[in-house]
Amino acid sequence: MAQKPKVAFYWCASCGGCEETVIDLDEKVLDVVAAVDIVFWPCAMDFKYSDIETMADGSIAVSFINGAIRTSEQEHVARLLRNKSALVVAFGDCAWMGGIPALANLKSKKGIFNRSYLESPTIVNPEKIVPLEKSVYKGTEVTLPKFYDTVYKLDDIMEVDYYLPGCPPTAKIVANALAAVVAGQLPERKSVLASDKSLCSSCSRNETKPDSVIIKEFKRIHQVIADPETCFLAQGIVCMGPSTRDGCDYPCIKGNMPCTGCFGPVAGADQGARMTAALGGVIESEEEADIERVVSGIPDPAGTFYRYGLSASLLGSKRKDKI
Numbered sequence: 078m079a080q081k082p083k084v085a086f087y088w089c090a091s092c093g094g095c096e097e098t099v100i101d102l103d104e105k106v107l108d109v110v111a112a113v114d115i116v117f118w119p120c121a122m123d124f125k126y127s128d129i130e131t132m133a134d135g136s137i138a139v140s141f142i143n144g145a146i147r148t149s150e151q152e153h154v155a156r157l158l159r160n161k162s163a164l165v166v167a168f169g170d171c172a173w174m175g176g177i178p179a180l181a182n183l184k185s186k187k188g189i190f191n192r193s194y195l196e197s198p199t200i201v202n203p204e205k206i207v208p209l210e211k212s213v214y215k216g217t218e219v220t221l222p223k224f225y226d227t228v229y230k231l232d233d234i235m236e237v238d239y240y241l242p243g244c245p246p247t248a249k250i251v252a253n254a255l256a257a258v259v260a261g262q263l264p265e266r267k268s269v270l271a272s273d274k275s276l277c278s279s280c281s282r283n284e285t286k287p288d289s290v291i292i293k294e295f296k297r298i299h300q301v302i303a304d305p306e307t308c309f310l311a312q313g314i315v316c317m318g319p320s321t322r323d324g325c326d327y328p329c330i331k332g333n334m335p336c337t338g339c340f341g342p343v344a345g346a347d348q349g350a351r352m353t354a355a356l357g358g359v360i361e362s363e364e365e366a367d368i369e370r371v372v373s374g375i376p377d378p379a380g381t382f383y384r385y386g387l388s389a390s391l392l393g394s395k396r397k398d399k400i
């Protein structure tokens with residue numbers, strides 16, 4: 078009997094939602110289990126790193142790696158899987174573009190540690206203990222992985238063959254990707270395994286999207302009762318649809334929430350730059366003070382325009398606070 082393709086899943090710096098999507102396959106997960114041999118999935122089954130280390134190079138058909146790279150342990154295991162795998166898929170936004178964790182690139186490691194372990198109002202830490210890479214506990218040396226100063230996307234540290242977008246990817250595109258692996262029908266290497274069009278192209282509100290929008294004031298979704306049929310941009314609410322890749326079946330729009338951009342940029346675009354350019358041209362004012370008033374309706378530009386992809390943005394991974 079022919080051997081089933083070996084598949085691995087691994088979880089780096091992320092919330093783990095991408096691996097939840099595998100569970101969201103529902104009964105289709107039984108088809109997956111029947112079609113492939115899962116050889117590594119630490120969040121769901123008891124595997125050891127040594128199980129992978131003893132495998133021949135290239136013997137895993139595909140590894141789905143979710144999460145950004147923030148620690149030395151994540152980098153080590155990702156590189157190990159790279160060596161053992163014919164294909165590596167960056168599984169979800171954190172692996173593809175840094176995801177939500179990459180917003181931490183606006184801060185330094187020192188600033189993050191200070192806030193997390195010393196300054197946060199809910200912290201009680203009179204001895205000012207912070208994690209150390211090496212410490213001694215009851216006479217035994219204890220080590221922790223190195224916490225990098227920067228959140229890296231997966232292809233900052235190694236070759237990646239395909240990218241699955243989403244925060245998390247939908248069950249449908251995960252099932253399609255697995256089916257393509259099993260059938261040996263993957264598209265050109267380095268492809269993003271989703272549509273190249275923008276979300277607006279399939280959005281049910283597209284017909285109400287004006288060709289030219291003039292915005293006097295940006296409103297946030299909690300400040301208004303949004304009309305459930307009309308394009309959010311036409312209502313002065315930032316919706317990332319114009320610069321976001323199609324393929325999610327727009328659940329947020331159906332729930333009367335604007336798109337926050339989790340399917341990443343349309344092919345060849347910088348998601349934030351494209352959106353900023355689109356919005357910059359629609360503010361109804363030429364007076365600097367008035368423009369500032371309108372723009373102040375977007376209080377968190379980085380979190381709005383690069384919520385899922387700061388590591389892959391024109392801003393890059395280098396910007397840090399000054400300490």
Ligand code: SF4
Pocket residue numbers: 276277280281282283286307308309310316317318319330336
């Ligand atoms: S901007 Fe948002 S609401 Fe408007 S058509 Fe595009 S995705 Fe739909």
Ligand code: SF4
Pocket residue numbers: 244276321322325326327328329330335336337338339340341
């Ligand atoms: S509508 Fe936007 S934020 Fe919501 S799932 Fe789709 S791409 Fe993600």
